[in-house]
Amino acid sequence: MGSMASVAGAALGVGLLPTSVLAAKPMSSDPKPTANTVFDTFHVTFFGPGVDPSSIGDFNGFVGVADVQGTGTATNPDGSTETLLFDTDMRFMSGVYVGLDGAVHKGTFGFV
Amino acid sequence: MDLYRGQYDFTNFSTQVHDFDPGIDPYPGGLFWTVPKPTLSPVELGRGTARMSMANLALKDYFDIPNALFRFELPVSVDANCSFDVEWTGPVASSGPVNTPGSTGELSLTKAKMTWSATNSLGFRYQSNPSGTTSAFAQLGRVQNGVFAD
Numbered sequence: 001m002g003s004m005a006s007v008a009g010a011a012l013g014v015g016l017l018p019t020s021v022l023a024a025k026p027m028s029s030d031p032k033p034t035a036n037t038v039f040d041t042f043h044v045t046f047f048g049p050g051v052d053p054s055s056i057g058d059f060n061g062f063v064g065v066a067d068v069q070g071t072g073t074a075t076n077p078d079g080s081t082e083t084l085l086f087d088t089d090m091r092f093m094s095g096v097y098v099g100l101d102g103a104v105h106k107g108t109f110g111f112v
Numbered sequence: 113m114d115l116y117r118g119q120y121d122f123t124n125f126s127t128q129v130h131d132f133d134p135g136i137d138p139y140p141g142g143l144f145w146t147v148p149k150p151t152l153s154p155v156e157l158g159r160g161t162a163r164m165s166m167a168n169l170a171l172k173d174y175f176d177i178p179n180a181l182f183r184f185e186l187p188v189s190v191d192a193n194c195s196f197d198v199e200w201t202g203p204v205a206s207s208g209p210v211n212t213p214g215s216t217g218e219l220s221l222t223k224a225k226m227t228w229s230a231t232n233s234l235g236f237r238y239q240s241n242p243s244g245t246t247s248a249f250a251q252l253g254r255v256q257n258g259v260f261a262d
Contacts, residue, residue, distance in 0.1 A: 033143050035214060035258065042136065042181060044144040047249060050208055052215035055146045058258035062155045063251075064162050066198045066224035070245035074115065077235035084129065085116040086240055087248070088226060090198045092164045094152055098259060110150035110164060112113065112134055112171065112196070 029099040031056035031109065047089065054093050055111050061095010113194065113228060114177065115238060128176040130238070132194050132230050135172055139183070147171075157252055160202030160222030167195045173232040196228035200252055210253070216261045219253035 033043030034057045047053045047065045054063055067089055074084045091111035099105045115130040133145045153163040172189035174180035179188065200222050207220040227242045 031143065031146070032258075033141070033146075036212065039181075041140050042144055043141060045212065047251065049221065049251075050211040050219060052210050052212035052217070052255045052257055053251065054215075054255055054257060055144050058260060060256045060260035061254065062157075062162075063219075063253055063255050064155070064164065064198075064200055065249065065251040066200060066226060066247070067249040068198070068224055068226040068245050069120075069248050070226075070240055072115075072238055072240035075237040082117070084238065085118075085120060086228075086238075087114045087116065087120060087122075088198075088228070090113075090164065090196065090224075090226065092150060092152055092162070094155070095254075096260075108149060108152050110147050110166060111145050112132070112147055112166075112169065112194070 027101050029101055029103065029105045029107075031059070031097045031105075031107070032100060033057060034059075047091070053091050053111075055091065056093055056097055056109060058098035059093060059095060060097070061093060063094075064092045066090045113196070113230065125176045125178055130230075130232070130236070131174040131176050131180045132171055132192050132232075133174060133180055134169070135174075135180075135189075140181075155252060156202075157220060157254070158204070160200060160204040160220055160252055162200040162252055163198065165195075165197040169194050169196075173230075173234075173236070190233045192230060192232040194228060194230040196226060198224060198226045200224045200250055201247075204252075207253075210255055212257075214261055215255055215257040217253055217255035219251050219255070222250045222252055223247040224250035
């Protein structure tokens with residue numbers, strides 16, 4: 001009851017806020033990148049035994065990593081075909097996370 | 113998802129000819145190669161099984177990993193599209209704790225297989241062969257990081 005009242009109050013209050021205030025506050029439920037970095041720039045980890053593979057931060061949930069290799073058929077723009085090798089780094093994260101808006105959300109994300 | 117001609121070169125990527133990924137948003141310090149809402153089957157940690165798939169995912173072809181990271185080729189990328197089906201098949205080989213600073217949890221080594229296809233706006237198409245794939249590394253687990261790791 002209390003939380004519903006807060007939601008209703010917040011919804012009513014939004015109309016009273018200056019547009020500049022609304023624009024300045026990040027409202028996105030998008031996840032934040034992991035705090036871990038490679039090359040001190042990119043927010044990701046190399047996978048490996050014992051390594052948290054999540055690409056999102058403030059996260060609690062299931063993760064999976066799949067590095068699968070194989071072959072396949074490529075068709076080039078000129079119509080020629082050839083066999084190319086593939087290698088993948090596929091991951092998922094499914095659980096709860098703190099979004100850019102500071103709220104806790106539930107979601108599933110893929111790393112492709 | 114990366115394609116190589118003839119042989120793998122994970123050191124200089126000299127044989128890599130395609131790199132399909134969704135990019136880094138915002139570049140370079142934002143979410144890395146991450147997309148919302150793949151279809152995910154129930155994760156069975158004890159059995160080492162799970163399944164993730166997506167169809168008609170819009171992404172980019174950066175041609176090779178160094179260019180995907182540092183964006184020095186012109187064009188940097190072209191529009192692309194992919195579909196994939198990844199299956200973690202088990203069995204669990206071993207389990208152990210997460211040792212990344214700032215993270216907790218437990219991870220298990222398992223096996224995986226995958227089929228996928230992709231196209232790019234230049235007219236290139238690729239269809240993986242579903243047989244004969246190698247599970248080079250596969251892992252499932254539960255992790256907590258950031259505020260949840262305290």
